[in-house]
Amino acid sequence: MLDKLPLPLQNLVYKFSQFPGVGPKSALRMVMELLNWPEDKVITLGKDILELKSRLKPCKYCQALTEEDPCSICADPTRDETLLCVVADLDSMFVLEEPGFYRGKYFILGGLLSPLDGKESESLNTEALENRLRYGQIKEVILALGSTVEAENTASYVKNLVNSKFPKINITRLAQGIPLGAEVKYMDKETLRQSLNFRQKL
Ligand SMILES: [Zn+2]
Structure with a gap:
């Protein structure tokens, strides 16, 4: 054509x-x-x-592309300085930011580990993450990377890195499981497995 x-x-x-x-x-x-x-x-x-x-450059604190450095989120004094949500990329940050209920800070990792596609740990912003944790007041790192194989591998890589260098910082992750409004009979095996693993007390 x-x-x-x-x-x-x-x-x-x-x-x-x-x-x-x-x-x-x-x-x-x-x-x-x-x-x-x-x-x-x-x-x-x-x-x-x-x-x-x-016109865009990475923010020196969170690595998000911005016209102003630091970006408006990092510069906002009303946001919780002790919470750092680690996401893979800028669009994930926008999706989390859009509803407005998260009031901590972010860090953009710059992708997920995927050795088969040549995405090794050197391609992630790990040095900037270490600096962010070393010089900030972060008490909790929230891993919001998703639940693909790449996301799981990346989450355990970041967890090991934070644990070994910043043992005082807590690491959490977004809960995994059944989305709102979904029925158990239509769930895929992996989602069900995660839902069972992360079950909550009633
Ligand atoms: Zn920033």
């Missing part, structure tokens, strides 16, 4: 189809929409894309 298109269209459709969840057909629809936009809107979009990386 694509090779029938003029080259400038082909180029852009190919690039848009590299976004997660976007196939060539949706990419083509997006490009067609761009063609309908007034020129100044297209130019602004191009400029926004160009500036995306140059």
